[in-house]
Amino acid sequence: MSFAKYYIENGHLKSGNCKSQNKECLVIYDVLRIEKGYPLFIKDHLNRLYEGIEKSGHQLSVNAEELAQKIKQLITAEKRTEGNIKIECSFLHHEIIECHYAIYFIPHFYPAPNLYQSGVECTILNESRSNPSIKVANTPVRLLSNQILEKTKVFETILAKDNIITEGSRSNIFFFKNDQLITAPETMVLAGVMRKKVIETALKLNIQIKYIAINKNDLPLMDAAFLSGTSLRILPVRKIDEHIYSLPHSLITELTEGLYRFFIDRGLGK
Template identity: 35%
Template sequence: MRNENILKYGILNGEVVDSDKIEEVLKTNKVKVYDVLRLVNSKPLYFENHLDRLNRSIELIGYEDRYYENDFKKDIEKLVVKSGRTNNNIKTTYFEEDQPIKVLYMVKSTYPKEDKYSEGYKTILMYEERENPNAKVLNEERRKIVNEILKDVGADEAIFLTENKVVLEGSRSNLFFVKGEKIITSPDERVLLGTTRQKILEICEKNNISVLKREIMLDELNFFDAAFVTGTSIDIMPINRIDTIRFSTNNKVVKKLTGLYNKDKLEYLKNYKRA
């Protein structure tokens, strides 16, 4: 996490400690489960969904402890009060040595401007597949390689592709396609179960928007009307191209879903209860 923590301190097992201590703790070679939450006006967006995903990842790795709702909320609030930052991303990391280790700190956060949503993301294909896709585990080497490639080619995101030409997900986002009135996305067992993805699926079910989960092959990408990715910092981001395949960023289904999602966000934040 070198240079990742933007503050001079963070939270370690419920206590405020300096950033050097956190950096030292995170040097372990133990498998690390992590998640990134987005603060909106000091409230962690979709907190319960993030909590569930963290604990599911911990269970999949085989660790024994878990995150507890009230303690986790208190740690977030402690960091918000001390830093004064109310709109920022918070990263939490978990692993077990002699005892469970829970670390929390703020990271550099950038959110797309409005014109980016009109323009859409330029994405590239990359042969890559997560070993245990349902567990959100740190892989710093892969992240470094992906970031370098994206910078070199001037792309916004990389879309993972298997050796059998199955299109899966983004390197840090979930992937959806649109055909007519229907949304198509990868099966749950093949991808990281992102919090925003989960919320999109819930919204679709509530609003009778048809969703089909199935394998998506590379040679059928030209078949789709639109594509978009979802994530904590980007919400719903239209894709304008995957390699040389172009998509509309003005699709009515994507626009409808974006409106429903934004409405859901506001409602959630209005009703959020602090620790």
């Protein structure tokens, strides 16, 4: 059964499923969450997409306003109120302008409600992204992580090249120590949109933030940990390898409630 009825290809609405492009292309992408028919944080996502494309030395032939309209056109055509949309921009390495771009709904996984209470298990992967500021599809690190997730059945791999923890393979990671929020500097991670909203929420709540990439050996010294991401939002971590964290944690709860109060509910027009 077809997952989606429509997709946007090079600005045109088409019926059917979007097909994968030339594997030799550099593919830069972003994923937005649709809720109540509205694309959450669309400006933030498009800003990150365009910044990543610019950093890679390429350009997109359409501007952000045009792309936003195409996203809304797809939502209307699909008549969906919930889900994830992927924006995929493909570039031939010797050309500046994209050879192809597409916008389409993808299968989504939102953690079960009980995981926000019990937390998830993660494992350390001794790798890092070569250019974390650009969201590139099918990187070797992501493919290796997928293999580990399939084999171990943990929820996420945490990247820790030379024991320095930076981010998850498909998420950002935060820690709490003595009521202080700890996360790696933006130069070391993919600056996720939800990561940005978590940091903004923490500042509104007067939670002190320390931008440092902790050493793997310091995991037992942390009081709590959580992941952030478009589909995850704020997801508590119960265990990283042999290190177990107690849940619930009051500041994770406070951040989660603040995130909805300051950003998500407002974004949905409440």
